[in-house]
Amino acid sequence: MTTASTAPVLPVPARHSGGCPFGPPPAYAEAAATGPVTRAELPDGDLCWLVTGFAEVRTVLSDRRFSADIRHPAFPLLIAGARELITDNPDFLRLDDPEHARQRRMLTGEFLVKRVEALRPEIQRIVDGALDRMTAGRTTADLVTDFALPVPSLVICLLLGVPYEDHDRFQSLSRTMLSQESTVEQLREAQEGVLDYLRDLTARKREQPEDDVLSRLAARDDLTPDEAAAMGVLLLVAGHETTASMIALSTALLLEHPEQIPGLADPATLPGAVEELLRLLTIVHTGLPRVALEDVELGGVTVRAGEGVMAMLSTANRDEAVFGGAGHRATDELDLDRDARRHLAFGFGVHQCLGQPLARAELQIALETLFRRLPGLRLAGERGFRTESFIYGMRSLPVTW
Amino acid sequence: MQVSVDRDRCCSSGMCVMNAPAVFEQDDRDSLVMLRQTDVLPEQFDDVILASELCPGRAITVTGDEPARTGA
Numbered sequence: 312m313t314t315a316s317t318a319p320v321l322p323v324p325a326r327h328s329g330g331c332p333f334g335p336p337p338a339y340a341e342a343a344a345t346g347p348v349t350r351a352e353l354p355d356g357d358l359c360w361l362v363t364g365f366a367e368v369r370t371v372l373s374d375r376r377f378s379a380d381i382r383h384p385a386f387p388l389l390i391a392g393a394r395e396l397i398t399d400n401p402d403f404l405r406l407d408d409p410e411h412a413r414q415r416r417m418l419t420g421e422f423l424v425k426r427v428e429a430l431r432p433e434i435q436r437i438v439d440g441a442l443d444r445m446t447a448g449r450t451t452a453d454l455v456t457d458f459a460l461p462v463p464s465l466v467i468c469l470l471l472g473v474p475y476e477d478h479d480r481f482q483s484l485s486r487t488m489l490s491q492e493s494t495v496e497q498l499r500e501a502q503e504g505v506l507d508y509l510r511d512l513t514a515r516k517r518e519q520p521e522d523d524v525l526s527r528l529a530a531r532d533d534l535t536p537d538e539a540a541a542m543g544v545l546l547l548v549a550g551h552e553t554t555a556s557m558i559a560l561s562t563a564l565l566l567e568h569p570e571q572i573p574g575l576a577d578p579a580t581l582p583g584a585v586e587e588l589l590r591l592l593t594i595v596h597t598g599l600p601r602v603a604l605e606d607v608e609l610g611g612v613t614v615r616a617g618e619g620v621m622a623m624l625s626t627a628n629r630d631e632a633v634f635g636g637a638g639h640r641a642t643d644e645l646d647l648d649r650d651a652r653r654h655l656a657f658g659f660g661v662h663q664c665l666g667q668p669l670a671r672a673e674l675q676i677a678l679e680t681l682f683r684r685l686p687g688l689r690l691a692g693e694r695g696f697r698t699e700s701f702i703y704g705m706r707s708l709p710v711t712w
Numbered sequence: 713m714q715v716s717v718d719r720d721r722c723c724s725s726g727m728c729v730m731n732a733p734a735v736f737e738q739d740d741r742d743s744l745v746m747l748r749q750t751d752v753l754p755e756q757f758d759d760v761i762l763a764s765e766l767c768p769g770r771a772i773t774v775t776g777d778e779p780a781r782t783g784a
Contacts, residue, residue, distance in 0.1 A: 373770060412723070419724035419743035652731070653766065661723045663768035668726050 321361060323351045323621060324389050324491055324597045327698035333564050334643060335596040335625035335703075339363065343626040347610035351621065354391035359619035360612070361598070365630035365655070367610040371622045373660035377601040381405035387600045387619030389701070392495040396502065400537060402545045404662060411661065414542065417531065418665060421470070421524050427668040434673055437465045438680045446684075446712070451691050454708040459559035460551070462677050466669070467550030471543065472516060472523025481508060485548045491597075492699045509543040510536065546666075553594060554670050556697070556704030558677050561588045563708050564645060565682070566690050574647035575679050584647040585674045590628045590654035591645055594703045598623040599658055624655045685712040713752040713776045715760055719744045721771035728767060732759035736772075745771060 321342050330337035339361075342349045347364025362371050371377050380386065381401050388394055403414035420426075445457040452458070464482070468475045487493050487501035513529040513536060520526040524546065528539040565572055574584045598621035603614045614620060628634070629642040633653060640646040657664035664670065682688065692709030715735065724743040728736035735756060739746045752760050752774075764772040 373768065415723065416743065420740075422726070423724075423738050423740075423743055424726040424729040425738070652762065657725075659768050661769055663723065663725045663727075665724075668730065671730075 320358070321349065321351045323353060323359070323361065324701075327596070327696075327703070331643070332694070332696050333560060333592060334629075335593075335623075339596065339623055339626050340629070340643075343623070343629075348612045348614070353387055353389065353619070355388065355394075357385070357387065357619065359387045359621055360609075360614055361621050361623060362609065363623045363626040364610055365627040365633045368622045368624065368627040368655060369659050370609060371601055371620055372599065372655075372658055372662070374607070375407075376603060376605045376607050377620065378407050378604050379405055379411070379601055379662055380407050381600075383602045385617045385619055386602045387621060389491065389597055389600070390493070390495070390498065393498065396495060396499055400541065402541045404545060408661060414534075414538070415661075415665065417528065417534065418524070418542065418546070421527075422665055422668055424668045427672050430669070431672055431676065433469070434466055434676050435680070437469075438462055438677050441465070442680065442684055451709065451711045454562055454710045455555070455559045455705050456707075458677075458681065459562070459705070459708070460555040462558065463554035463673055464551055466554075466673060467547060470524055470550075470669075471546055472521050472525045473512065473543075473547060477508070481505060481547060482551065484508075485551060486700070488548065489552060489701045490699050491701060505544050505548070506537075506540055509540040509547070513539045513543060549664075550666060550669075552700070552702040552704060554673050556594045556702055557589065557592060557670070557674055559705035559708050560592045560594070560703075561674065561678055562681065562688075562710075563690075563694055563705065564588070564592065565678075566688065566710075568645050571645060571647045572682050575682050580647070581675050581679055582671070583650070583652075585671060585678065586654060587645065587647050587649050587651040588674070588678075589656040590634065590649075590651040591643075593625045593628045593654070593656045595701070596623075596625045596703050597621070597701055598625075599662075624658065628654045628656060687712045713757060713760070713774060714750055715747065715752055715764070716750065716773045716775070717745045717747055718771045718773070721769040723769040723771075725768050728763040728772060731766060732756065732763040735760055736763060 325336040325338035327336045342361055343363035347367045349361045351359050351361040362368055381397055403411045441458050441461045445452045464478050484501045484504045516526040516529040525543055574580050601620050603616055603618050605616050607614045631642050634642045639649050657667045691711040695706035697704040697706050722744045737746050764774050
């Protein structure tokens with residue numbers, strides 16, 4: 312029997328080479344096969360624990376003995392030398408309660424389920440507009456640049472009050488921030504660039520408020536201008552690449568399984584189909600970082616206080632014991648009839664994605680509309696995957712109809 | 713079956729409203745969970761158990777496995 316302490320140490324992030332382009336790097340699946348908690352090595356040479364099992368990932372993300380505070384000296388970092396970029400005021404994704412809750416609660420009203428439901432007609436209008444432009448006078452397109460990215464970009468710009476005309480600038484900076492290949496210097500420049508952009512914008516909103524999230528943040532007297540700008544950066548980056556990746560990857564995967572596309576057409580099965588796509592395509596392959604504040608027994612090993620852990624959502628979401636079952640395909644295959652609602656694609660615990668009702672609405676509307684309006688949609692060239700990003704996704708998806 | 717919520721643990725994910733909209737709602741004032749009813753009808757058992765299981769803040773507690781008897 313292999314114990315975690317004698318198992319080979321896997322470097323993280325693992326390279327995405329070989330294997331299915333829609334899944335996590337094969338090395339993670341191999342690690343999961345040796346046990347729910349295994350040893351891994353970070354780029355700086357620090358060891359951490361790779362947590363791959365469903366139950367163990369849920370524990371790490373919801374047990375307050377694991378901290379999300381990036382200022383902890385042992386917090387696991389996926390880019391060598393990145394510790395020098397950590398400021399005294401990280402965004403609330405990288406803070407614990409009560410400070411995390413204080414800031415998160417300033418935004419929760421913006422993403423209430425009923426509020427997002429009321430936005431559906433507006434999202435439908437944006438999706439239809441993007442498709443109108445994509446199909447006007449032509450029969451081929453790159454689905455990534457012509458549909459998957461503009462839809463969430465237009466939606467989040469509308470909500471935040473960010474001018475869409477600036478999208479080239481902040482999308483390019485955001486890609487540098489999310490790239491595993493960026494140097495510390497490139498990261499610093501991109502981070503400052505996006506922050507400066509949001510600082511200017513929130514300052515303008517303070518002078519001339521409009522009906523948008525940034526104006527409401529800028530008007531708060533319990534938030535400093537820098538905190539308001541940092542929250543804006545988080546929402547802008549999180550609202551872009553994630554949903555764009557899910558739209559592009561979902562489309563590419565569905566084109567390989569045309570027999571399942573009718574599952575999107577029925578309003579009764581569409582939400583469940585989107586949950587299955589979220590489960591299988593879980594785009595944060597590198598996992599969510601945490602640091603143990605106390606010794607914790609986890610999956611047969613003792614994680615010591617001060618040790619880093621990476622909660623691997625992708626492998627947890629392929630756990631046969633949770634998502635398998637008679638009459639269904641293996642969990643590394645698409646099965647739109649599967650009950651996938653327990654998936655962890657949005658994380659778990661108090662940091663679970665704030666924008667998940669919005670992401671679900673966008674995915675449901677974008678995918679249903681795309682395949683309804685273009686029933687002859689098919690691949691028209693070589694697909695490009697964004698393997699270097701912390702948000703896995705697609706670089707290009709040539710299509711025709 | 714009865715259901716209760718701990719608003720201090722709620723992180724406003726909306727998972728409960730999405731999975732059991734007849735039982736849970738989000739407060740307009742503070743975005744935190746509110747109950748539409750505390751006794752769960754038999755046809756709501758599955759949805760409420762799922763909502764409890766999926767609650768990221770573990771703010772939902774389900775007690776009793778028998779249908780609630782009104783006035784009992």
